[in-house]
Amino acid sequence: MARLSEKYNDSCIKIFKLLKLLIEDKADYSAVMDIFADEAEKNRSALPVILNKYLNTLKIFGVKVQKVKNKYHLLNIPFNINFAADDVKAVHILKTASILLSSQKNKEALNDFIKAIEVRYNDAAKSVAASQNSEDYCDLSFYYSKFKDQIFECEKLCEEKKKLEILYLSGDTETSIICSPREIKYQNRKVCFCVFNQLSRQTFDIPIDNIKSIKLLPTISSSTDISVSVVYKLKRRLANSYRLKENEYSNGYDSDGNLIVVNTKEEPDILLSRLIKYGENCEILTPKYMKDRMVECIDKILENYQN
């Protein structure tokens, strides 16, 4: 005979098993019936009545369940989370943006997560969600209309991880690069294919609409692409006020009070355009080719003023 502390109640267990199936969105008819099968061992026709009894219990407790085709779906959970109006807006943003995910797997995973959130909405959150206009937030449709095919193609290349030879427009000139695909970057209404060039050990963000062609090479990209670090020093007031970025660390100050910064992974063109604006308060120390590029850039600007 079971000790009192080990005694359980079959109905309690069944109601929670049913609830669990519903919460996990796995409550198809046969799975639900399996829970109650033992109660209708002698008379299978009693199963729907038994099921009704448990569904009624949930209903009285405040759980709304809807049957669509052969599956039961949860419309709410009585143990909801206190979501504010801004939380509902955030879910709406995620929902709107989910159309941009090219991988079906990613899309389904995100939608499942959103569903798990929405089912936990309290009444106030539900009413905010109901009044939400689909065009209230982030219009991202331009990506889809303009770059859909290119984005899908580049996403596929990122998954395949094969080395690539990309021909693209850099300013007015066609440039070719052998590289490994990294990711798709969305920035200020611009979509870039982020790639890594092993030769220079640099990351490049190539605007997708500048890409002329992509050739697949037979080799697989190395998983340990290590970017080259750019070391620069900041002088005068900037040395004290500068806040390091996420991809930076500092080796402290030199004897003249200049701050030595080590930058990794920042796209070279973006880094150059950022450092040049610091004027004489910044100087690139290494690598040499970045120093040379900076000097080249300064010379080109000065050429503008020679006539």
Added chain:
Amino acid sequence: MKEFIKNKTVTYNLMSFTGFKSLVVFALLLEAPRSYDEINQYFKQHEFIKEAVSVDTLRVYLTSLKMVGCEIVRTRKAEGGKYKLISHPFKLKITEEQIKSLVKVYKTVAKNIELHELIILEKFLRKIASIINNPDLTEAIDKMSLCNGINLDLAGELIRHCKNKEQITILYNSPKSGDKEIEIITDKVDFSNNKLYLYGTGLEYNQYGYFPITRIKSVLSVQMFKQDVSNLKTITVGYELRINPNEVKLTDEEKLIDIKNGKLLIESTSSNPFIIKQRVLSLGAGCKVLYPENFRNEIIDTLRKMREEYING
């Protein structure tokens, strides 16, 4: 069923009354730890249950809850000997795949939505991370976040002040002089090089400027009346840009005057020449300052000094 709801009397045939009571116990423990007496008190006052249960029956319910995956402990006598729900299988969960998708979608939208929307999204994700208590999600948010290290409430407050261009006093941690009160007529909160700044006209120097939000400690006061800054001394700089018009994103200070022979003629007006200087330099060789002469010379002078440092330094 209708009869049941109408009369609020229990008809055992229509429902699992035991199942119902165990759901009530679970919901009570979800709110807070409860003693046997507290649970019974609730049962007696419940519109359907209306009766107490024995301590043995309660234990049966608790054992059943444990069997479906709930972790329930009893607190010490000194703490009231209450039943405490530590974890349960109905909690909101997130899979590795879902975290990956969230990161992907965040990266997609972060730089394309309004700042106040980004703050809403950040707050929501951090709220979910704290509810779920999943270190992988927290780590993923920290890694991808554009607002890392930023007080989101303060950023939201500053955005609200900027909306009405209010005059406020902020407590600012100056790298030069430490904590300092700064009075400013707010303009906008925006990213520059992935860092968030408050832009506005500082009243100490009567000049437009920007302050990293990470250095702003708090908003000390909001002034009822704004100082008139319409007669602020400004500078207008004209420059030509050799760039695809679709690729250039003009700043608030800039105005497109003309497009000639594929060159864009831009005029930039600000009370702070330093902001225009930084902008012009960052545009690189595609940009040539046309006027005024002294500003043009200052740019040339800066570039020459920079070159000298690289060649001779």
